Amino acid sequence: MLTINGLTAGYGGQPVIRDISFSVGAGEILGLIGPNGAGKSTLIKAISGVLAPFQGDVTLAGESISHWGVTERARGVAVVPQGGYLPKAFTVSQTVLLGRTPYLGWLGRPREADQQAVQTVLAQTDLVGLAGRPVGELSGGEQQRVLLARALAQAAPVLLLDEPTTYLDLRHQTDILRIVKILAKERGLAVLMAVHDLNLAGRYADRVALLAGGEVRALGVPGEVLTAENLAAVYGMEVQVMVHPLNGAPMVLPN
Amino acid sequence: MNIKNRPYLWSILLLMAALILSVAIGAVFIPPGTVLRMLVSRLPGVVIIPDWAAAYSAILFEVRLPHALLILLTGAALGGSGAAYQGLFRNPLADPYLIGVASGAGLGAIIALTANWPGTLAGWYAVPGAAFIGGLLTVLIVYALAQTGPSMPTATLILAGVAISAFASALTSFLMLRSQDELRRAIAWLLGGSAVAGWEPVLAMLPYIAVGMAGLVLSGHALNVLQFGEEQAQQLGLNVRRAKNLIIIGASLTTAAAVAFSGIIGFVGLVAPHVVRFIWGEDYRRLIPLAALGGASALLLADVLARTVLAPQALPVGIVTALAGVPFFLWILRRARRQVYW
Numbered sequence: 001m002l003t004i005n006g007l008t009a010g011y012g013g014q015p016v017i018r019d020i021s022f023s024v025g026a027g028e029i030l031g032l033i034g035p036n037g038a039g040k041s042t043l044i045k046a047i048s049g050v051l052a053p054f055q056g057d058v059t060l061a062g063e064s065i066s067h068w069g070v071t072e073r074a075r076g077v078a079v080v081p082q083g084g085y086l087p088k089a090f091t092v093s094q095t096v097l098l099g100r101t102p103y104l105g106w107l108g109r110p111r112e113a114d115q116q117a118v119q120t121v122l123a124q125t126d127l128v129g130l131a132g133r134p135v136g137e138l139s140g141g142e143q144q145r146v147l148l149a150r151a152l153a154q155a156a157p158v159l160l161l162d163e164p165t166t167y168l169d170l171r172h173q174t175d176i177l178r179i180v181k182i183l184a185k186e187r188g189l190a191v192l193m194a195v196h197d198l199n200l201a202g203r204y205a206d207r208v209a210l211l212a213g214g215e216v217r218a219l220g221v222p223g224e225v226l227t228a229e230n231l232a233a234v235y236g237m238e239v240q241v242m243v244h245p246l247n248g249a250p251m252v253l254p255n
Numbered sequence: 256m257n258i259k260n261r262p263y264l265w266s267i268l269l270l271m272a273a274l275i276l277s278v279a280i281g282a283v284f285i286p287p288g289t290v291l292r293m294l295v296s297r298l299p300g301v302v303i304i305p306d307w308a309a310a311y312s313a314i315l316f317e318v319r320l321p322h323a324l325l326i327l328l329t330g331a332a333l334g335g336s337g338a339a340y341q342g343l344f345r346n347p348l349a350d351p352y353l354i355g356v357a358s359g360a361g362l363g364a365i366i367a368l369t370a371n372w373p374g375t376l377a378g379w380y381a382v383p384g385a386a387f388i389g390g391l392l393t394v395l396i397v398y399a400l401a402q403t404g405p406s407m408p409t410a411t412l413i414l415a416g417v418a419i420s421a422f423a424s425a426l427t428s429f430l431m432l433r434s435q436d437e438l439r440r441a442i443a444w445l446l447g448g449s450a451v452a453g454w455e456p457v458l459a460m461l462p463y464i465a466v467g468m469a470g471l472v473l474s475g476h477a478l479n480v481l482q483f484g485e486e487q488a489q490q491l492g493l494n495v496r497r498a499k500n501l502i503i504i505g506a507s508l509t510t511a512a513a514v515a516f517s518g519i520i521g522f523v524g525l526v527a528p529h530v531v532r533f534i535w536g537e538d539y540r541r542l543i544p545l546a547a548l549g550g551a552s553a554l555l556l557a558d559v560l561a562r563t564v565l566a567p568q569a570l571p572v573g574i575v576t577a578l579a580g581v582p583f584f585l586w587i588l589r590r591a592r593r594q595v596y597w
Binding site for chain 1: 345454467473475476477479480482483486487491492493494495532536537538540541
């Protein structure tokens, strides 16, 4: 579904990510892990188009999106940004409706289909009861669900999430990722998700890409990538990798 | 009839009431009922036998009505552009006056005025043009200074505005001192005491306001999307550059028109959008037109006060808006710290 070919991008002429290539299939969640400064956010920005790549190409179902306009791109790729800033005065449903921007036209007048899409997404993200509340009154976990709902309202086949679980407690981390997992399967979304928490990546990603120094160091199913050797090399510290007793996911513990 | 469900109806009713009050009150009081009948009598196809003093006609149609319409357009321009600047800067305290755009436009206008005080209709069009350029440059500078991330911190924004204002005011004073003949008139004008009268300025102002406001009203949805910050707005599919250009040009045009014809009037652009937000919520598609209607009503009422408090002497309306607006500004500043809604 989403294919990245030799992508090099950065700021002020200095590349942060170099020659990145991989693809994410429909219904698949690819976890993007790596230490701070590895280039996870840069990669997500380059794919979403807010950062123009120096080299390389991003294709969606075989078609290069590099020259798509903003509207087309927003229909193809939706983003849950890191620390996603949300205006506090908008209500939840107003915010989610703004996710329909690529379909609304300049004046932003919603059609029946747009209202329908918003209702569906609110139900899927468990926000129906909060629809009329101003976003500023919600908890951090609820606000994160609003960001996810807004991205889902874009109805794009590709979903990029940049640290969707930062600042969330255990329960809310799990809630968000469970919703992402279910919807990825249901809607056949190609999901690329940057996460710091290696255990969450091991538990929820179908495959994991380990990024360091702007390059992909390892790519594969969590059990193959999350090994003591790989992690020691990238994070510069010794770790133990165990197996979750219930679901068999790899678990990483520092020594 | 719930006020929350009929925003336009209530805003227009308030504006009509303010307009009739404004033209009724003056050295000679014309009863509002008479004002209404006089206005209706001018409509095509309506015949009303005049039962009012002949002098009323001249007072109403040659003095008070053009004055009131100038005030109305100025208030609408300040309210609408205030709402647009608040959206563009993503900050509730942005106002054409506080962010320095009014001073920048004022400097532009003063440059045009000292070069050649306009005595002709063509001259009336040159002043707002110069004010527009001054205002536009100011917004661009303040925007570049205040931009630090998805939200624009109040401190940076206001400080940038203060700095630009001080600079523009210094240049304005310098220019005024060099051209002493116009000094008194220019000072009165700067204080927001629309020193001009008659239909000419109203007609000259109208196209600027119409074009500028049209641009702003059409940008309501873009302003909503911009509230997420430029990066998210682009990821949501908004053409950010086009939206910002449209908003900056529209808001600067309307501000420039207001400043060029009525001088620098503060706080209307701050108060009107906030009252609208408070009653009808945050949606820029409605906020822009409603803030324009509210700003028009507010400035008409402020002008009535300015003309009656020390009658027969009329105060510059900018004094009244500052006296009423500063406490409101301080209240918002306090609220902004603890209220979730910002």
